[in-house]
Amino acid sequence: MKKIFIIAGGYSKEREISLDTAKSVFSELCKDKKYIIKIHEPDGNFIKNMRNFKPDVVLNLLHGRYGEDGYIQAILETEKVKYTHSGVLSSSLAMDKEISKKIFLQNGISTPNYLKFSFKKKINKKNLINKLRKKLGFPVVIKPINEGSSVNVFICNSINFFKKLNNLKDYGEILIEKYIPGREIQVAVLSNKILGAIELRPRRKFYDYQAKYNPRAKTEHIIPVNITKDQYSRVTNAALKAHKLLKCSTVTRSDFRFYKNKFYLLEINTQPGMTSLSLVPEIAKFNNITFKNLIEKILRDASFKK
Ligand SMILES: Nc1ncnc2c1ncn2[C@@H]1O[C@H](COP(=O)(O)OP(=O)(O)O)[C@@H](O)[C@H]1O
Ligand SMILES: [Mg+2]
The missing domain is CATH 3.30.1490.20 (ATP-grasp fold, A domain)
Structure with a gap:
């Protein structure tokens, strides 16, 4: 039996996505009777209830500010609990698009001017x-x-x-x-290894909120991505490099634009979505890693971080 304390919801503009992620993850974990699970908002009671619950692992399913930027990670660190995904430093660096772009540029990873x-x-x-x-x-x-x-x-x-x-x-x-015209390609890294890539073809002007989360927007997901071996190796290695440069843990998803044979890294996400339309689970599935396997890998990787 493993006690899992899921933190979801939160105060960012991505609150609904986090709750959606939590719903998918919770229903998957519930299929198995080996987990005792509590889901909690990161609200005024969460620390007290987390202490009472005494989790083996805290599964951080928050997105955006306060959940993905080092804030909640610092609280979990102080509470001395094992938690999933990236730690304080990586989360703060990755969440800040200006600082992360500077790090990418200094290390030979292209990003739009x-x-x-x-x-x-x-x-x-x-x-x-x-x-x-x-x-x-x-x-x-x-x-x-x-x-x-x-x-x-x-x-x-x-x-x-x-x-x-x-x-x-x-x-x-x-x-x-x-603005970089061309194609939209995203790469997942799992446990410090390249997991794979996916291409998104939105029917809207770009891969906006609707194109991401509304199935009726009918964004096309293409996997495997139709690029050459050399291009695949370049884009996936750039994502792995970014993941390592920012000292990220467990799972990240890097968003690229691909134009005239060049990949431009827009950002790296330390708390990628896990909803039914999300890309990391889809890339995992393509690599024979079921949704359940993916969640369990994330749980197993949970640690005390710095
Ligand atoms: N410089 C750019 N050129 C072309 N499209 C872009 C650019 N920046 C962002 N976009 C579009 O906007 C989407 C969201 O941008 P991104 O930087 O990844 O921010 P977010 O953190 O909101 O996902 C991208 O997936 C892409 O479709
Ligand atoms: Mg993005």
Whole structure:
């Protein structure tokens, strides 16, 4: 018998996805009578209830801020419990798209060119458009530095730029990236090894929230990805390198754009989704790792981290 304390839900904009992930994982683990499972929100009672429950493992199924950025990991560390996925440092680094991009670039991993934009400074609209035209070229992608699930990611041209930008002003600082046309390929790493890759072909303008989670958006999932052996080796090794550079644990999913024979790493996710439409379980399944095997691997890898 193993006692598993699942943390899910939370306060980020990806709350619903986390609950969905927890639902899939819980129903899979319940098929087997060998687990005693408690699911809890990371709320005011969670530490007290976790102490009372005395789990063998804490299964962190949170996404986004407070769950994927080192915050909950620091609490679990302080509680001296074994927990799944990445530790404090890796989670914080991976969640911050600006810092992780700097690490990628310093280590020869391509990522789209970008500028950091601060809403605190006064903007001269004309100068900004000219600067973007010169440094990145339109269209550009605007995105929060530490968000997920494509929440508040927008592709803009020079005409609708300020209108879209307005949606992000509460973040204070954001990234403006060069838009990379081409294909969308994601790579999963499991237990420090390449698990595999998948291509996404959204029917929408890009792989946005709807394309990710609404089955009616009918995003096509293509596995195996139709690329050459050399291309497969390049993209999967870039994902493994990013996983190791950030000292991630157990499982990560790296999101790439593929254009003109070059892969651009957008980000690495330390808490990849495990819903029925999620990609890591699909890549695992393609490699004969069932959903249950995958969850059990994640549980077995749980440790005390630094
Ligand atoms: N520079 C870019 N060029 C083209 N598409 C992009 C770019 N940045 C983001 N996207 C699109 O937006 C999606 C979400 O962006 P991403 O950086 O992975 O943030 P999130 O953490 O929200 O998943 C990507 O999967 C891709 O479809
Ligand atoms: Mg992404």
